[in-house]
Amino acid sequence: MATPLRVLIHGGGIGGLTLATALAQRGHLVRVAELRGELDALGVGIIQPSNALHVMRELGVLDDCLAAGFEWDTLTINDPVGNTLAKIPQPRMADAPACNGIPRPALAAVLGAAAVAAGAEIGFGTTITELADDGEGVEVTLSDGSTARWDLVVGFDGIGSPLRQRLYGERYAPEYTGFANWRVTVPRQSEVRGVVMSTGDRTAKALLTPITEELMYLGAVFAESEDFRPDPERAHQQLAERLAAFGGPVAEALTRVTDPAAVVYSRISQVTVEEPWSVGRVVLAGDAAHASTPHIAQGAAMAVEDALVLAQSLDAAEDVPAALAAWEARRRPRAMWVQNISRAVLKQETGTPTTPEEDELLKVGIPGAAHVLVQPY
Incomplete structure (x- = not known):
């Protein structure tokens, strides 16, 4: 489209800030409505696989x-006591590096600075309260009382997306998988120079992921009841109890976990919006449309791919509806493949029965998935 668009992005997470940067760099007028008071980025660290780093290269x-x-x-596979079973080189997309671990707050700062430098506006403490789409534009009122008309509204507002609920009601509420993620930041051990995955029986897996020269995070997935929450006074001890069978670098990392408040606990849920991801000139992207389990470390990568491809689709199409249709045609197959294989790996690792379709995906496996996903998006 030759005419600059007015675009409102609901959500200032990784995907929303990536889209804000990509659109503002193209000359569009962009505002991000972010409910939080700052870009504080909840969580610990994140893996940026090569396809995500390729997007970062495109943004500069x-x-x-x-x-x-x-x-x-290199991905290292260990047994529970810390013996190395395999070292698996990770593939690259074009000239992007293979992988990068990064603290979530650091990534938020990088993307927030890029969005502002490109000309996007970020409004903190704001959310959509009223929305009316007349086919030619969308009239939006925000919680700060401002009202404006936009050519496109994009919901990058996460797995609990209020915008998704506004569009589809309760039809696509997050589905709890029965498993939860425990994560905590600890000093990086010198031998941890890439992800180290330690596998026990079908109820336990632990990962060490370097995120700076000084830091790494310990992550572990366990079956948990939906109403379970760690004890705020002894969360670190509860994590250690769950990982009691592990030795080597996992056990060493646990000795550094002394503060229960440092343990980040999150239930693993999934969202699949089976209807079109856009309704008129309002569209959902990232976890709001297709949240996956973290088992191939591609959730955030899918969000940033969504963002860049949406900007590219707006470049190529004659109007917004055509761009949204072209964008979803490109994105849905890849995002659903990631969601399906991630869920299959979760079920395999926990001894849950799989379907024939999932068995076919498991033949690809985690190493094979990395090679699939360095193909063009």
Whole structure:
């Protein structure tokens, strides 16, 4: 489209800030409505696989991400006591590095600075309260009382997306998988120079992920009841109890976990919007449309791919509806493949029965999935 668009992005997470940057760099007028008071980025660290780093290169922030994180190219598989079973080189997309671990707050700072530098406006403490789409534009009232008309509204507002609920009601509420993620940041051990995955029986897996020269995070997935929450006074002890069978670097990392408040606990849920991801000139992207389990570390990568491809689709199409249709045609198959294989790996690792379709995906496996996803998006 030759005419600059007015675009409102609901949500200032990784996907929303990526889209804000990509659109503002193209000359569109962009505002991000972010409910939080700042870009504080909940959580610990994140893995940026090569396809995500390729997006960062396209935005011009790859060097900033690498400087703030820890670049690596080999996945190490250990047994529970710490013996190395395999070292698996990770593939690259074009000229992007293989992988980067980065603290979530650092990535938020990089993307927020890029969005503002490109000309996007970020409004904190705001959310959509009223929305009316007349086919030619969308009239939106925000919680700060401002009202404006936009050519496009994009919901990058996460797995609990209020915009998704506004569009589809309760039809696509997050589905709890029965498993939860425990994560905590600890000092990086010198031998942890890439992700180290330690596998026990079918009820336990632990990962060590470097995110800076000084830091890494310990992550573990366990079956948990839906109403379980860690004890705020002894969350670190509860994590240690769950990982009692592990030795080697996992056990060493646990000795550094002394503060229960440092343990981040999150239930693993999934969202699949089976209807079109856009309704008129309002569209959902990232976890709001297709949240996956974290088992192939591609959730945030899918969000940033969504963002860049949406900007590219707006470049190529004659109008917004045509761009949204072209964008979803490109994105849905890839995002659903990631969601399906991630869920299959979760079920395999926990001894849950799989379907024939999932068995076919499991033949690809985690190493094979990395090679599939360095193909063009």
